[in-house]
Amino acid sequence: METRQQIRSQIRKIRRNLTALQQTQAERLVTRQALHFIEQHQAEHIALYLSFDGEISTQSLINALWQQGKSVYLPVLHPFSQGHLLFLAYMPTTQMQVNAFGILEPQLDIRAVWPSEQLDIIFTPLVAFDQQKNRLGMGGGFYDRTLENWQQKHFIPVGLAHACQQVDMLPVESWDIPLFDILIG
Numbered sequence: 300m301e302t303r304q305q306i307r308s309q310i311r312k313i314r315r316n317l318t319a320l321q322q323t324q325a326e327r328l329v330t331r332q333a334l335h336f337i338e339q340h341q342a343e344h345i346a347l348y349l350s351f352d353g354e355i356s357t358q359s360l361i362n363a364l365w366q367q368g369k370s371v372y373l374p375v376l377h378p379f380s381q382g383h384l385l386f387l388a389y390m391p392t393t394q395m396q397v398n399a400f401g402i403l404e405p406q407l408d409i410r411a412v413w414p415s416e417q418l419d420i421i422f423t424p425l426v427a428f429d430q431q432k433n434r435l436g437m438g439g440g441f442y443d444r445t446l447e448n449w450q451q452k453h454f455i456p457v458g459l460a461h462a463c464q465q466v467d468m469l470p471v472e473s474w475d476i477p478l479f480d481i482l483i484g
């Protein structure tokens with residue numbers, strides 16, 4: 300069995316090599332599915348992420364949600380609680396900055412912090428997933444911590460991924476949290 304680190308680097312490489320056309324088509328497919336999922340669940344407060352490293356793009360989904368008047372949130376690396384995320388409101392006017400991983404995130408503003416318990420859906424990035432909806436991320440454990448015991452919380456965690464990110468079986472660790480669903484572009 301391959302190690303988590305081997306799977307990460309393999310899939311990240313494949314993902315980075317998707318063509319612009321493949322990326323655009325996947326974005327269109329996943330946006331349609333996500334809008335349908337949001338409508339089904341009557342979700343109003345929705346956490347997304349800004350794509351990097353070949354991740355399926357969330358840009359057209361975010362634009363559609365803004366048009367519908369939904370509230371969109373993005374993850375921000377917690378300033379002192381290492382390995383934890385905060386979720387901040389994201390609007391077209393939000394001031395952005397580049398974080399330690401080179402990903403754009405809202406500038407920390409206490410007034411924009413939204414408790415994860417009050418989110419309806421958390422759409423998560425992921426590197427690899429399997430049929431059991433196990434999720435392998437970038438390796439920081441950020442979403443594992445956020446999603447801990449999600450069944451007892453209000454929000455639903457849903458992964459967004461390219462089809463090429465699916466693997467037969469992920470080696471699972473005790474802290475890994477299976478997702479409610481994964482939408483494949």
Ligand SMILES: Nc1nc2c(c(=O)[nH]1)N(C=O)[C@@H](CNc1ccc(C(=O)N[C@@H](CCC(=O)O)C(=O)O)cc1)CN2
Pocket residue numbers: 348349350351354374376384399400402424425436437438439440441442
């Ligand atoms: N778009 C997006 N945003 C996200 C995540 C994500 O996976 N995707 N995260 C999900 O958790 C958090 C950031 N987690 C990350 C963890 C590791 C690396 C990373 O690139 N690590 C480098 C080496 C480490 C370094 O540069 O210090 C690498 O593996 O090449 C990036 C993001 C929060 N925001």
Ligand SMILES: Nc1ncnc2c1ncn2[C@@H]1O[C@H](COP(=O)(O)OP(=O)(O)OP(=O)(O)O)[C@@H](O)[C@H]1O
Pocket residue numbers: 303434435436437438439440441442443444447472474475
């Ligand atoms: N709920 C948790 N509580 C404490 N530590 C955790 C928790 N979840 C994960 N960790 C720690 O975080 C580290 C990274 O975990 P893992 O490799 O599963 O991250 P990942 O799922 O790939 O990343 P991410 O969730 O950020 O996308 C592990 O060393 C693990 O010990």
